[in-house]
Amino acid sequence: MTALAARRRHPLAAVALVLLGLLVTxxxxxxxxxxxxxxxxxxxxxIAAGKALFLANCATCHGLNAEGRDRFPSLIxxxxxxxxxxxxxxxxxxxxxxxxxxxxxxxxxxxxxSQLAAYVASLAPGPAVPSAQQVxxxxxxxxxxxLLFRTNCAMCHNFAGKGGALTRGxxxxxxxxxxxxxxxxxxxxxxxSMPVFNDSTITPxxxxxxxxxxxxVDSETSPGGxxxxxxxxxxxxxxxxVVGLAMLVGCAVWLGAKSx
Amino acid sequence: MSIDQTTHGTGHGGSxxxSxxxSxxxxxxxxxTAGGGLPERFENPGLPVHRHRMADVDPKAAKRAExxxxxxxxxxxxxxxxxxxxYYAVPIEPDERDRWAQIAQTLRLSNTLLGIGLxxxxxxxxxxxxxxxxxxxxxxxxIELRHPMRGTDSERADAVAILQEGSAEAGVGRRPLxxxxxxxxxxxxxxxxxxxxxxxTGPLPGKSLSETVWKAGTALVQDPVIGEEKRIKASxxxxxxxxxxxxAGIEDTEHPLDxxxxxxxxxxxxxxxxxxxxxxxxxxxxxxxxSKICTHMGCPVALYEQQxxxxxxxxxxSTFDLKQNCKVIFGPAKRPLPQLAITVDDDGYLVAKSGFxxxxxxxxxxxx
Numbered sequence: 001m002t003a004l005a006a007r008r009r010h011p012l013a014a015v016a017l018v019l020l021g022l023l024v025t026x027x028x029x030x031x032x033x034x035x036x037x038x039x040x041x042x043x044x045x046x047i048a049a050g051k052a053l054f055l056a057n058c059a060t061c062h063g064l065n066a067e068g069r070d071r072f073p074s075l076i077x078x079x080x081x082x083x084x085x086x087x088x089x090x091x092x093x094x095x096x097x098x099x100x101x102x103x104x105x106x107x108x109x110x111x112x113x114s115q116l117a118a119y120v121a122s123l124a125p126g127p128a129v130p131s132a133q134q135v136x137x138x139x140x141x142x143x144x145x146x147l148l149f150r151t152n153c154a155m156c157h158n159f160a161g162k163g164g165a166l167t168r169g170x171x172x173x174x175x176x177x178x179x180x181x182x183x184x185x186x187x188x189x190x191x192x193s194m195p196v197f198n199d200s201t202i203t204p205x206x207x208x209x210x211x212x213x214x215x216x217v218d219s220e221t222s223p224g225g226x227x228x229x230x231x232x233x234x235x236x237x238x239x240x241x242v243v244g245l246a247m248l249v250g251c252a253v254w255l256g257a258k259s260x
Numbered sequence: 261m262s263i264d265q266t267t268h269g270t271g272h273g274g275s276x277x278x279s280x281x282x283s284x285x286x287x288x289x290x291x292x293t294a295g296g297g298l299p300e301r302f303e304n305p306g307l308p309v310h311r312h313r314m315a316d317v318d319p320k321a322a323k324r325a326e327x328x329x330x331x332x333x334x335x336x337x338x339x340x341x342x343x344x345x346x347y348y349a350v351p352i353e354p355d356e357r358d359r360w361a362q363i364a365q366t367l368r369l370s371n372t373l374l375g376i377g378l379x380x381x382x383x384x385x386x387x388x389x390x391x392x393x394x395x396x397x398x399x400x401x402x403i404e405l406r407h408p409m410r411g412t413d414s415e416r417a418d419a420v421a422i423l424q425e426g427s428a429e430a431g432v433g434r435r436p437l438x439x440x441x442x443x444x445x446x447x448x449x450x451x452x453x454x455x456x457x458x459x460x461t462g463p464l465p466g467k468s469l470s471e472t473v474w475k476a477g478t479a480l481v482q483d484p485v486i487g488e489e490k491r492i493k494a495s496x497x498x499x500x501x502x503x504x505x506x507x508a509g510i511e512d513t514e515h516p517l518d519x520x521x522x523x524x525x526x527x528x529x530x531x532x533x534x535x536x537x538x539x540x541x542x543x544x545x546x547x548x549x550x551s552k553i554c555t556h557m558g559c560p561v562a563l564y565e566q567q568x569x570x571x572x573x574x575x576x577x578s579t580f581d582l583k584q585n586c587k588v589i590f591g592p593a594k595r596p597l598p599q600l601a602i603t604v605d606d607d608g609y610l611v612a613k614s615g616f617x618x619x620x621x622x623x624x625x626x627x628x
Contacts, residue, residue, distance in 0.1 A: 155562040155574060167577075193567055200493070200497070201482070201496065223371060258313075259394040259399075260313065
């Protein structure tokens with residue numbers, strides 16, 4: 001007590017006090033704030049720029065504070081991954097009303113997308129954009145990915161990821177040519193009709209395996225010849241009937257025709 | 261016997277006195293009405309004019325057709341050679357186990373060449389034979405008359421007499437012991453073995469179709485089971501999540517695939533407020549589990565739409581509404597998907613509260 005009292009007027013006391021205060025504030029802040037969900041650091045400038053972009057492009061439907069209304073969902077807590085997926089694949093801003101927002105052309109630069117994502121992520125914590133290492137197909141196990149894909153994804157997206165129909169005009173899109181990052185984000189966030197596959201139900205390693213499998217399906221040559229869209233019996237049946245039957249009819253006509 | 265009634269036409273010409281095909285007499289004997297309209301009755305026009313083929317009249321054309329047939333047969337030979345060469349020349353064995361993707365290209369080449377070779381080999385023979393028949397084999401009309409199927413009266417009387425004579429000589433009527441013992445052999449042979457043999461196709465399924473591995477306390481594990489079973493923590497499921505689920509220990513049953521076909525389950529987490537009263541008792545904080553086997557034809561109903569909470573069966577588009585205890589809202593299914601009532605154990609992992617509310621899967625005979 002006396003020792004502390006004696007040094008109270010030391011010239012460096014104020015400096016020490018300020019440092020101590022900063023340390024306590026910093027530790028408390030780090031303890032209280034949820035873990036930053038961003039793979040890359042975002043600055044307050046990004047968030048401000050993102051908010052400006054949001055107000056100009058998204059607020060009409062999602063509300064000035066991203067709170068949503070009626071059929072337009074709130075974006076609080078959807079995370080950067082959702083924004084990166086929806087805007088990065090051109091689904092948002094919505095082009096027209098319909099059963100489902102189709103894939104479109106991304107109207108923003110990569111920087112603008114990340115600014116928008118930073119703004120939405122700043123509203124409440126949510127799934128982050130995965131790192132390049134998390135979505136590296138080369139690091140995934142295609143065989144395990146195939147097993148997981150067939151159990152969890154193939155019923156909607158087709159065994160080769162070619163997509164398929166859902167109810168009332170909705171559909172599961174074709175996965176050919178979708179970037180690994182967007183595949184990862186779709187699994188984490190569950191856009192539109194798609195359910196959520198969080199890191200507990202499908203671990204990040206499993207997600208990378210699925211990405212590796214889809215990459216392999218995309219790049220592989222079909223050993224059977226024409227894949228005909230790999231959509232199963234519809235296209236194969238059409239070709240069999242049209243081409244095969246035409247050949248049979250041609251042969252029958254030739255058999256019946258009298259020789260000249 | 262008088263089979264010789266068959267009359268073979270001799271070359272061209274008809275049996276009814278029409279001129280042969282060489283004269284241009286076709287149609288001249290058709291009676292027409294005065295007005296030029298429909299005739300009162302159609303006369304037999306006879307055979308059409310016989311038109312000779314090129315190969316019949318021109319030896320050079322015949323020679324050409326001969327060469328064409330030979331070329332088609334030769335094509336078949338080439339196809340066979342291609343088939344055999346391609347079979348050995350194009351390697352389809354992967355160098356290493358995991359390099360399957362690399363050989364897809366050569367596999368495709370192999371398949372294509374084998375297919376073309378086999379096509380040429382078979383089609384060449386067929387096309388050559390047809391072309392041969394059409395161009396070079398005899399081409400002349402021939403008439404075969406039909407004759408009555410019925411035999412003459414004397415033939416029929418002969419046949420009856422033969423049967424009667426045989427019966428009398430065998431003495432069936434005179435020796436009842438033989439007749440009766442023969443009946444005693446035939447009747448059991450035709451009745452007892454079918455009953456005994458068909459019985460062994462049983463027993464009836466009993467309750468095996470109504471019962472699944474699920475019972476109170478069975479843990480829910482993730483499908484597919486790779487190595488260790490992965491149990492599901494209720495707190496790990498976020499709203500909108502879907503997990504494909506099997507009962508714990510299913511791989512250890514006698515016939516795992518048979519059991520999976522009845523016991524596969526889909527688990528989803530919704531906002532609890534979205535669930536109606538009927539589905540609430542079996543739910544745990546918005547987590548619901550339903551049989552994945554369609555009540556129509558048994559396809560896996562796994563197309564879950566997260567926003568509408570509809571489950572769609574890909575086979576016949578039966579749609580089930582998760583919000584209304586999986587009631588059928590579209591398609592041919594007649595019954596809702598049975599719910600698996602769930603709760604959590606002491607560690608927060610999902611377990612079944614009881615078996616399915618009713619028999620899972622499509623209808624069957626013994627189903628109550």
